[in-house]
Amino acid sequence: MTGGAPEKDELYEKLKAYEGRAAAVAGRGKDLVNEPMIRHWCEAMGDTDAAYTGPEAVAPPTMLQVWTMGGLSGHTDRSEAYDELFALLDDAGYASVVATDCEQEYLRPLRPGEEITFDAVIESVSERKTTKLGTGYFVTTRMDVRADGEPAGTHRFRILKFAPARRKPKEAAPTDRSRQPRPTAKRPRPVINRDNAGFWDGVARHRLLIQRCGDCARPRFPWLPGCNACGSPEWDTVEASGEGTVYSYVVMHHPPFPAFTEPYRADEGAGPYAVVLVELAEGVRILSQVVGVPHDEVRIGMPVRLEFRRVDEELELPMFRPVAAGVPGGVR
Incomplete structure (x- = not known):
């Protein structure tokens, strides 16, 4: 100036x-x-x-x-x-x-x-x-x-x-995991309307509900007012078993948004995170996150299992954890 x-x-x-x-x-x-x-x-x-x-x-x-x-x-x-x-x-x-x-x-x-x-x-x-x-x-x-x-x-x-941009050197992280800062930002709230309210009611009860066409019995997700295969407005629901595999994923680097990150390791704070498309055993796909592993260990074909995870004091979401021997954070 x-x-x-x-x-x-x-x-x-x-x-x-x-x-x-x-x-x-x-x-x-x-x-x-x-x-x-x-x-x-x-x-x-x-x-x-x-x-x-x-x-x-x-x-x-x-x-x-x-x-x-x-x-x-x-x-x-x-x-x-x-x-x-x-x-x-x-x-x-x-x-x-x-x-x-x-x-x-x-x-x-x-x-x-x-x-x-x-x-x-x-x-x-x-x-x-x-x-x-x-x-x-x-x-x-x-x-x-x-x-x-x-x-x-x-x-x-x-x-x-x-x-x-030049990156600032990372500060030394505390060695005590219990003292690691947690994200304080809140995630965006889901838009709930008459077409998907039943899904969110299920999430509140720890049930992942999938729509099923009342005429052709085709499962569908996300929830829709009518069948995208035969057009029928009739439907009921089935509860997902919770088993699935990673169908695809993308790693988000910018902008960093603490509400979508998890400190998986003591030396890793808010940073990149993986957004995954999980194919459920029932044949539909859901957009979510895999928790319990760093973003660079997520792989296509990785077996995962559903868990409901509270992301802040007001919101709980369906997420997935790896099911594999030798995978950090994995469950059997």
Whole structure:
């Protein structure tokens, strides 16, 4: 600061000049919209909607970006402007990158056999921002997608190009586990409505209840007002046995949120934690946490068992603990 005036960001002035310039011109998807890719996507997502199979199948709307991806070999239609923008940031020390969010707008369904084309533009570059990751600039790219020449949707993708923040040295942790500080922040409260109130009533009684269709007997989770297989509004419930396996997981690093962490070891306080998708023995999947092991020891296929865990004085949640010999914190 000089005389109360903010310091001029000369790099930002250079970056701002790239707004509105093309990031990709006349891009072309490497494959036509096709049934095998739709099937793989639906299997990975657990989406059994009938609209995505059969002779009249369409692609799930959220696959919009999939058909524009260049794969490991990339695209040859990326503009020089995009590369120049990144080179400016890299040369200035903002060489790290993280995807922050995306927005999609759908104009019409995509059908197998259609050719995907697209144009992309550098929509905006933010002023320099300081985050927990470090200091840098948010760059937003907008992609306009066409199917057989017709507008099909818009995809906005935002990244942060940043210089990593210097980490403070960790303080020595107490050796007495009983004196280890516990998280004081509260978790967000679940939204309870007429469609899921029965589930939360079950949690309060230490019962994990799964809906079962009254017509086709298909189990479903999370709770819905009607069957996503046959459409029937009739249903009853079955109680889960509590046995399951880790189907998938992601480790959350930022921002640190103490309400979602657990000090598993004396030298480990609030830090990364694993969010897991557990496949129950009954055939449905539930989003939760695995407790009793550090985040870096969670594995796909890990057998787990249900337990109800109080996370603060007002809230108790279904979580899972490993069931394996030799796993720290595991139960038999």
